[in-house]
Each structure stands twice: as structure tokens, then as C-alpha cells.
Amino acid sequence: MNLPLKGERFMRAVRIHQYGGPEVLSNEEMPIPEPKASEARVKIEAIGLNYIDIYQRTGLYQLPLPFTLGREAAGTVDAVGPGATDLKIGDRVAYAMEPGAYAEYAIVPAWKLVPVPDKIDSRSAAATMLQGMTAHYLAHSTYQLKRGETALVHAAAGGVGLLLIQIAKMLGARVIGTVSTETKAQLAKQAGADDVILYSQSDFLAEVKKLTDSKGVHVVYDSVGATTFDKSLNCLRPRGCLALFGQSSGPVPPFDLGKLATMGSLFVTRPTLVHYMSDRSELLARANVLFNWIAAGQLKLRIDKSFPLAEAAEAHRLLEGRKTTGKVVLVP
């Protein structure tokens, strides 16, 4: 327990001191941090839960311990460091891919803070940034989907999945989704998926072959990893692209690249959001498109559940237990 320095104010945060299951999440008090040059302090109103939080908790992605979990939030600017001239106290902002969001306040580089339009509430803003920008870059930049092409989207009723289906449909693609339950299948259909396969019950490779007259799909967006990777490759038509953007079922083992030639001169990429919001103009371009679509009702967010921050462990159990659909938000 830190002893307060004179005048120091404290905040609640969820931290981990060791990697492990949801039980390692620890509700703590810590000093409210001060912004340095080109940084701002955000008073957080809503925190986005993401699968990366699970990888960081388990140690699949390692950060130096101890640390405050969380990579996405929305709120208001509460203090501004020297040089962060474009921001003022009270500005409504959101951000992604910066550590320390499971807290009442977070320090964020000023360039990563995106203005939130009046029409978008804080929960929606927190639900948009990480999964929304991921769905956007996958469909526009990793593999630019074209009208008439077919995409296979795994975990189609998840946070990224529901947004990716809608964006792929806006681009004129045909979407085949995979999900584990009937309820999730309904949600994927409502989001616009043309066909949905229950990959928990049937062989998704055989189903994709049937649905495409054995031609295969142009692109597979695969965030499931270990249990889907091999069959995902087999779902592709010659010169198709596998975008492996996650591993909710576990990491993909080492792979012989020579197989890509015999399987049809295939492409495999392992993209991650940080490289697709590489500077302020790219970040603003993606986030603003998403906020405009949401404000216009063209892109629907599904906020499945909201938990008090102190119950983050329960939210983790549900996300890794495949019990959530769309977005889960934590409220400090």
C-alpha cells in the first residue's frame, strides 16, 4: 500500500501483480497520475473490454509486472501536460492501444486522443475505438474487400465480428460467418451475414466449400487461431488471403511457408491495430469514419453487457468463456 504524499489524490484501478486467471485481477487504490509533455489525463467514463486484456492477464502477451490492465476508454480531458496544445480540459475524447484503462484516470499521449462527437455517448465511444478500428483496417487495408468478393469471418458474433460483418456488407462483399451457438448465429445474421456456420457442430471447411461451389473464399478473417488456422487456409481460393488477427483459442504453431505455394499461392498476414493507426491522420481518418457511420445509424454497436470496474474479473470470465456477444464495457 502506497502512503499518500502531501496533496496527493488517489484513484481506483484494477491491476495485476502476476499472470494468471481472472482471480489475479486486484482492485486497488493508487495515486492519480500527472501528465508529462505532450500527454493528457483522461477522467474515464467507460472502458472497453477486449480480448487483448485476456492475453495480457494470462501472460501470452507480457508486460512488466505489476501493471494496470486495459487498452481502451472514453471520457473527458482532466489535465493537460506541456505542449498538448490541441486539447483543453473538458474535451470529450476516446482512445485505444494505450495501457492503463482499467482505472478512474489514465495518462494518454495527446496525439492518440480522438474527439468524440456530441451524438456519441461515452459507452458507445469506448465500444467503437479498438474493435471498430480493427474491423475497419481489416476490410479496407489488410485485405481491401471488393464488391462481389466472399469473406469468411470467424467468431462472427464477437466484438470485432459483428462490426466486420457490417463493414464488409457496406463494401458489397458476401459474408460467411462462423459462430458457436444458435443465438450467436441469429446475431450474425441480423448484422448482415449472408450465411452462418455453427463451427461447433459442423465442419466449417466442408460448409464453405458447399456454399462457394468448391471455389473457396477470397479472404478469411481469422481471430480464433489454433483451432481454425489449418482449415481457414483450406477455405481460400488460389491467391486468397488469410488475415490471422488473433488467437482466442490459442496461438498457431510454427508453420511451413512452403505449403502456401501448393495450396494456391496463398497470402498469410498477422496484422495488429497499432500498425494501422500509425500516426494521427490515420487514427483520425479511421475513428471519424466509424463515428460518422454510428451517428448516421449505418453501423450498429451492440453493447452486450456493462459491469462496474470492480467486477472486471467477472467480465473476463464471460469473455473467455465465450459467453459474450458484441462489446462488454466496464464503468469506473
Ligand SMILES: NC(=O)c1ccc[n+]([C@@H]2O[C@H](COP(=O)([O-])OP(=O)(O)OC[C@H]3O[C@@H](n4cnc5c(N)ncnc54)[C@H](OP(=O)(O)O)[C@@H]3O)[C@@H](O)[C@H]2O)c1
Ligand atoms: N490484431 C488486432 O489488431 C486485433 C484487434 C482487436 C481484436 N483482435 C482479436 O480479435 C479477436 C476478437 O476479439 P474481441 O475482443 O472482439 O473478442 P470476441 O470476438 O468478442 O470474443 C472472442 C470470441 O472468440 C470465439 N472463440 C473461439 N474459440 C474460442 C476459445 N477457445 N476461447 C474463447 N473464445 C473463443 C468465441 O466466439 P464463438 O463462441 O462464436 O466461437 C468468442 O466469443 C481476438 O482474438 C482478439 O485478440 C485483434
